[in-house]
Amino acid sequence: xxxxxxxxxxxxASLPVWPGDPPVWKERIQKMEQGxxxxxxxxxxxxxxxxxxxxxxxxxxxxxxxDEIAPHEMIGTVQVVQIDDKxxxxxxxxxxxxxxxxxxxxxLFKTRNSHLWAEHQGEFDTGxxxxxxxxANRLVEMGMRLLGVDYLSVAPYENQTPVHRTLLGAKVILLxxxxxxxxxxxxxxLICLPLKLAGADGAPARAVLFQEE
Numbered sequence: 144x145x146x147x148x149x150x151x152x153x154x155x156a157s158l159p160v161w162p163g164d165p166p167v168w169k170e171r172i173q174k175m176e177q178g179x180x181x182x183x184x185x186x187x188x189x190x191x192x193x194x195x196x197x198x199x200x201x202x203x204x205x206x207x208x209x210d211e212i213a214p215h216e217m218i219g220t221v222q223v224v225q226i227d228d229k230x231x232x233x234x235x236x237x238x239x240x241x242x243x244x245x246x247x248x249x250x251l252f253k254t255r256n257s258h259l260w261a262e263h264q265g266e267f268d269t270g271x272x273x274x275x276x277x278x279a280n281r282l283v284e285m286g287m288r289l290l291g292v293d294y295l296s297v298a299p300y301e302n303q304t305p306v307h308r309t310l311l312g313a314k315v316i317l318l319x320x321x322x323x324x325x326x327x328x329x330x331x332x333l334i335c336l337p338l339k340l341a342g343a344d345g346a347p348a349r350a351v352l353f354q355e356e
Contacts, residue, residue: 148331148352150251150321152193152260159267161295164189190345191295196337197317201344202307209346210339216288216316221249221333221352223326226272228255232299235277243285249333250282251291253323260293261324273299279309289333291318291350321350329354 152158156167165188173183190209191197196217199206224241226233233252243250254272271294274282279297282290290297290310297317298306310317318335331354337346 144356146354146356148326148354150194150323150326150350150352151348152320152322154188154193154347157263157265158193159265159295160189160192162267164191167192188347190340190343190347191319192347194318194320194322194350195345195347196335197297197307197311197319197345198343199311199314202304202311206311208341209337209343210341212316212337214336217318217333217335217337217348219249219333220247221251221289221291221331222247223251223253223323223328223331223352225328226252226254228258230254231270231272233272233274233278235275235281238278238281238285244330245285247330248287249289249291250287251318251321251323251326251333252293253326253328254293256292256294257322257324257326260322267295269300271295271300273297274306275299275302276305276309279306283309283313283315287315289316289318291321291333293321293323295320318348318350326352 168187172185173179198209200208331352335350337348340346
C-alpha cells in the first residue's frame, strides 16, 4: 500500500506571506448562484507564495528561470531529516551531526517551523529556523541537488542573499514553504511541480511525498 502525504500549504487570504510581497487575493468573478453558467475565480498573489520553488533567477542575474527547470530535477528519492526544536539556526556543525544518507541528493529539513503550520499561525514569524552560509556550503559540498524547508525561506530573515546565492549558484533546487507537520523523518519519494511561469524567478508548487507501507 502506498502512503501519500500532501506537504503543500493551502493558498488563502489567511496564509502568511513574506513582508512586502502581495497578499493573496481570490475572488469569484462569475457566480452560478447569480445566474452565470459557471463559477470562475480570479487570483492575484506573488510567485513566492506558500509552498513554492525558487529559480536561480531569483538571486542570480542570468540564472535559470522557473520554466527552464526540468521536471526530473524536482522528482525522486528524498530524505526528511528532523532538526531538534532547540536549534535556532542550521549551521555546518548541525549538518555534520545529522544522519544524512550520502547517496540521496534531495533533502527536506523538518524544524520547529512545522509547528507554526500545525497551529495555523496566520502572522509571518521572523524568528523561523533557517540555514546559514556555512550549512549552505556544506550541502553543496555533499552534492545536494534539492533542498526543502518548512518555512517561507531557506535563509534566516535578516540575511537572505548569501545563502540563496550559494545554493542557487550551485544549481540546488530550493523548495520553500513546506508543511512537514504530519511527516515522520525518513526516506520518501517526492513529486513537486511548480507552475510553468515563463521567465519567472519562482512559482507556487504542489508537493507530495509517497512511501510504500
